[in-house]
Amino acid sequence: MGGRPVSYPATSADSWKLAEPHASQAQGMIVSGYNHLPVSQTLFLEFDWDSSTSGGAWLKALEGIAPVTAADGKKDPSVGLGITATGLIKMGVEESVMAGFSAPFLEGMFQVDRMRRLNDRVGTEWSSCVREGGPLWSANTPPPQVHDTSGLMSTLPRRDDTSITTPITVDAMLILFCKDSREGRTWSDRVTEVLARCGVKVVRHRETNLEFDKHDMVREHFGFGDGLSQPIPWDPKAIEGAGRAPDHVNGIALGDILLGHVDGHHETTVGPMVTRGSTHLDDPDDPDNLDLGLNGSYLVVRELWQDVAGFWNNAAEVERELGLDSEARKERPGTWVAERIIGRAMSGDVLRPGGVADRYDPKAPANDFLFFDDDFRGLGCPLGSHMRRGNPRDGLATKASQKDSLLASSNRHRFLRRGRKFGPRIADPMVDDGAERGLIFLIVNADIERQFEFVQQVWMMSPSFGTLFDETDPLIGPGSRFTIGAEPVRRRADIANFTKLAGGEYFFLPSLPAIKWLSEL
Amino acid sequence: MRLRTRSIALEVRPSHKAKLVGILVNLRGGRSRGREGEPGYYPDVLARLPTCHFLSLCVFESADYDPTLVIEANYDGDSGPFWACLQHLVGDELREALRCCKRPLDHSGKLYDSITEPGSRRDPAPFLECHVMRPKAFFHGNRGMPRDRILAEASLANAVQDRLGNGEAGRDKTAEELREGLRTELMPKFPWLAEKPKPRIPLGETALDWLKLAAALFLFLHLCLVPGAVIAGLIGDGKHALLLGAASVAMWAVFNKFRKPLEGVSTTRPGLLLSRLVSNAHIVLAVLAALFLFSWPIVAAGNVLALDLEWSAAWKNSARQLGWGIGWLMLFILPGLLVWMRYLERHDSSQEAPQTDPVMLRQMVELEDWIPQNHMASVVSLRPNIPRRLVAYVGTLLIHLALRAAVRDGYLGSMRTIHCAHWAFINNGSRMLFLSNFDLSWEAYFDDFIEKAHEGVTAIWGGSVGFPPTTMLIEDGAAHGRAFKRWARHSMSPTRFWVSAYPDLTVDQIERNNRIANGLCARRLSPKAANAWAGDL
Structure with missing residues (x-):
């Protein structure tokens, strides 16, 4: 990459700000990872109220004890809220309004065709990426009712179950962000009590945290830097100080993470329209109707359990099979293989042939690197590594003339990551302590199909990513062979799966005006 | 051997639509060797259609026209043997399917009668050949690669991977030594490695x-x-x-x-x-x-x-x-x-949110994404005014000729996920048929169109009813991502029967296998060329 960064963004992934009125309408967790609030209480809620309770009562009660935080500045503590499609229906949102939401949100993550695409379940079997016995929680969205008078549905070849139910039903998710664990627990206890009075049960509770290390880096349980690569949204009308053009390497359209703005496919995402019966929602472009989605977004949540000892022991075993001597390098056994599975060194820097990428800021790994010019064959960062599959940048180009086009194309599938880990840090990564730990994987995107599902299906789980054959993501895939670029010939290893899906769902992240509208139901 | 792409479109008697769908669906029954629920791995069909790359049968349904049966075939070599093989394989089913179609009003009516009359044993192949359409534009991602060569090179690539194992055995060799060793080892099983590969495009x-x-x-x-x-x-x-x-x-x-x-x-x-x-x-x-x-x-x-x-x-x-x-x-x-x-x-008006029939949509998504390849079938009506039609006809022809002349490596823009795709005009040129066999998901395929090839797609489909608004023939149009996808879905029908001769291989992998095979066929490579060759392993 020479000695200079590829671009000098006017805004960075950490510093972009929404302009008013969007900032005071969108939820704060869209624009911020709340690094100043490293502990969070994630409450999964089920609506269990009786007929005398109105659908919006719990939101009114929440306003008193945990009001959802806007994106207009740092606040301590802060709150984020997501509601599933079944949750909205239980709250009393009419069918005609629901029809305005996107299909994946309405169908839910565990709709049978979506599960196949996401590689969670193919045919009648859960994949090995899912915890034994299947996921524990979801919205339990009923399968879409298609009124088939033609009888053609019965001609389909599929014979597996069309409806999956999980033991726990989640209708909404509340995240309470605060500075320390004790404060958070006290707060979540009070919130639980208040919600219970409105017929809302907390059916699952995870304390999650960021846990910065001495280098100010967030590490997931396997020990690698997490959330290092974030896109930089761009929209000259709605982002303060947006430059004249999006960042060359990491720029995405604001509409890719916030509904009601122009997205990467040049269209303004219009959410469900509701009639003007409320004074809380404003849409200056449409005086008669109100856009319930404006400045809202969709949140993809997947609870992933990590078997840390399994991961490291497998990496060490593979290293031995490949004849690599970790002791000579004075590092933990398995480190060489584990770094290649991720695509980054333990320091967070992206792997390059013979080392790692240069840093332009000595305190943080570079994030404006590309692949085509510097590591075309994956001799540093393997072609099928987790990082490269998650965001191939210009690495899928096979000719120099395709670099810009492929980079722009890759960026149209990116999303903001807001995940946090749960469970205790493991004392010795090589020894299983039996504790449950993992990641609440949260991503913010406006088009679930084009962003999250595309990345999961076409990049992460595809056995045909690039020119690779019959291998999937080595970190979250079901376990497969893994090609590590080398000269004169590649190395190849069999990598097992140590990351299991324990629950997941698609949530609507309503704007603050939309929350007001919902609270009046 | 040249890859041919052909299709047949026949109008169906509305009263017989359900029966016809049943016949096509039953073609799957007992033949597929795939996982439960998969639309198909068909070793039996492929063995008896030895030149076939892709074969599909579907019934288009729309409120605007009577159901239409479309048979799509992509095969190597001459047409006659292919249709004869197909008849040999599913002749009775084809005859039953033809009985569900309307009797043609043209000269083939008598032939139709003789094939479909009760108790007839006459072969349906001549009738099918009578109605075969040459596409107005087609695209082959792996041009010049006959089916046998694709399968042979895939088998060779697998053998190479088996020999290499985890790669450690090759650590102390140069790329050329490695290549020569593999060539010697594999020559007995793949004797064609001694021959110079035929040029793909003469x-x-x-x-x-x-x-x-x-x-x-x-x-x-x-x-x-x-x-x-x-x-x-x-x-x-x-x-x-x-x-x-x-x-x-x-x-x-x-x-x-x-x-x-x-x-x-x-x-x-x-x-x-x-x-x-x-x-x-x-x-x-x-x-x-x-x-x-x-x-x-x-x-x-x-x-x-x-x-x-x-x-x-x-x-x-x-x-x-x-x-x-x-x-x-x-x-x-x-x-x-x-x-x-x-x-x-x-x-021109364009349709922002055309409604797709929920039953059709459900069937389409249930049949997609079982293997790394997918199939799509679409029929759209052309805008009725003459200049628009002329642009569609002339534009499609010129785009086809330009693609054939200029695209030699399978890249459409910067996308390379299409195995075989074609456009044909049906019903006296008033509708455009599009059939495609492609890699990855339908969503990814259309994202590729939108992000990497929207100008060409806009030029071809811009004259179709309801297509997103265009500017200067090639601008905007398909770049309206969501509108374009909705419009395309609305025009599609589920593919009832679909066979791929190499369901696990993407276009990129076929090209990679070809480079590996060509490298092994060479008697000697320079160190630079050998290193580049080893990069594909």
Whole structure:
């Protein structure tokens, strides 16, 4: 990459700000990872109220004890809220309004065709990426009712179950962000009590945290830097100080993470329209109707359990099979293989042939690197590594003339990551302590199909990513062979799966005006 | 052996639609060896159709027309043996399917009767051959690769991977030593490694492709020279210059006024077509020079015959006529055609949210994404006005010829996920049929279209009813991502029966396997070439 960064963004992934009125309408967790609030209480809620309770009562009660935080500045503590499609229906949102939401949100993550695409379940079997016995929680969205008078549905070849139910039903998710664990627990206890009075049960509770290390880096349980690569949204009308053009390497359209703005496919995402019966929602472009989605977004949540000892022991075993001597390098056994599975060194820097990428800021790994010019064959960062599959940048180009086009194309599938880990840090990564730990994987995107599902299906789980054959993501895939670029010939290893899906769902992240509208139901 | 892409479209009796769907669905029954629920791995079908790459059968349904049975076949070599093999495989089912179709009103009606009458044992293949359509445009991602070669090279690539294992055995060798070792080891199992690989696209075919493109362009542009040449014969140069000046200023003023996209239509930087023309000015000038040179003898001969001029005078007169013709072409006719198109584009309606029948949609998504490849089948109606139709017909032809001549490596824009795709016009050219066998998911396929090839897609589909608004023929249109996807889904029908001869292989992998095989066929490679070859392993 020479000695200079590829671009000098006017805004960075950490510093972009929404302009008013969007900032005071969108939820704060869209624009911020709340690094100043490293502990969070994630409450999964089920609506269990009786007929005398109105659908919006719990939101009114929440306003008193945990009001959802806007994106207009740092606040301590802060709150984020997501509601599933079944949750909205239980709250009393009419069918005609629901029809305005996107299909994946309405169908839910565990709709049978979506599960196949996401590689969670193919045919009648859960994949090995899912915890034994299947996921524990979801919205339990009923399968879409298609009124088939033609009888053609019965001609389909599929014979597996069309409806999956999980033991726990989640209708909404509340995240309470605060500075320390004790404060958070006290707060979540009070919130639980208040919600219970409105017929809302907390059916699952995870304390999650960021846990910065001495280098100010967030590490997931396997020990690698997490959330290092974030896109930089761009929209000259709605982002303060947006430059004249999006960042060359990491720029995405604001509409890719916030509904009601122009997205990467040049269209303004219009959410469900509701009639003007409320004074809380404003849409200056449409005086008669109100856009319930404006400045809202969709949140993809997947609870992933990590078997840390399994991961490291497998990496060490593979290293031995490949004849690599970790002791000579004075590092933990398995480190060489584990770094290649991720695509980054333990320091967070992206792997390059013979080392790692240069840093332009000595305190943080570079994030404006590309692949085509510097590591075309994956001799540093393997072609099928987790990082490269998650965001191939210009690495899928096979000719120099395709670099810009492929980079722009890759960026149209990116999303903001807001995940946090749960469970205790493991004392010795090589020894299983039996504790449950993992990641609440949260991503913010406006088009679930084009962003999250595309990345999961076409990049992460595809056995045909690039020119690779019959291998999937080595970190979250079901376990497969893994090609590590080398000269004169590649190395190849069999990598097992140590990351299991324990629950997941698609949530609507309503704007603050939309929350007001919902609270009046 | 050349890969052929053909399709057959037959109207179905509405009362027999359900029966026909049942017949096509039952073609799967008992044949598929895939996982439960998968639409198909068909070793039996493929063994008995030895030249077939992809085969699909579907029934299109729409409120606008009666159901239509479409058979799509992509196969190597001659048509006769392929249809005969298909008949041998599923002749009885095909006869039953034909019984569900309407009796053709043309000359094939009697043949239809003889095949479908009760108790008939007559072969349906002649009837099918009677109705086979050649596509108006087609695209092959792995051009010049017969099925046998694809499968043989895949088998070789697997054997290479088995030999290499985890790669440690090759650590202490050079790439060339590694290659030579593999070649020696694998030669007994793959004796064809001793032969020089056949060129995928023979020189003669390449020359013919360019010749066809040049001829089509010449014909189109030559016709556009006629108005200028005729006016040159009627008035003197002074008046002619005044007339052309006034007409072109007026036309360019109108053009300039209307060339920009309407409010809410613009998706990319406006003026793409013009900027392409300017940045490729040298090519435009070369084309005009070639046009002049090739037209000159034709026009001169016309002058000799029609005006009874001497050859020397005819050359001079025709040069003058051609000069004026090119002037009119560039200054008036081409901008005039674009103004006409802009007028139509500004008044054409487009469908922002066409409704897809939920039952059809559910069937489509249930049949997709079982293997790394997918199939799509779409029929759209063309806009009824004549200029739009002409643009669709001529544009499709020119795009096809340009793709055949210029695209040798399977890349459409920067996308390379299409195995076999084709466009054909059905129902007297009023509807456009699109059938495609592609890699990855339908969503990813259309994202590729939107992000990497929306200009070409807009040029082909822009004349279709309901297509998202276009600007200057190639701009916007398919770049309206969500609208384009909705429009495309709305036009699709579920593929009832679909066979792929190599369901695990993507276009990229077939190319990679080909590079591996070619490298192993070589007796010797330079160190640089051997390293590049080893990079594919």
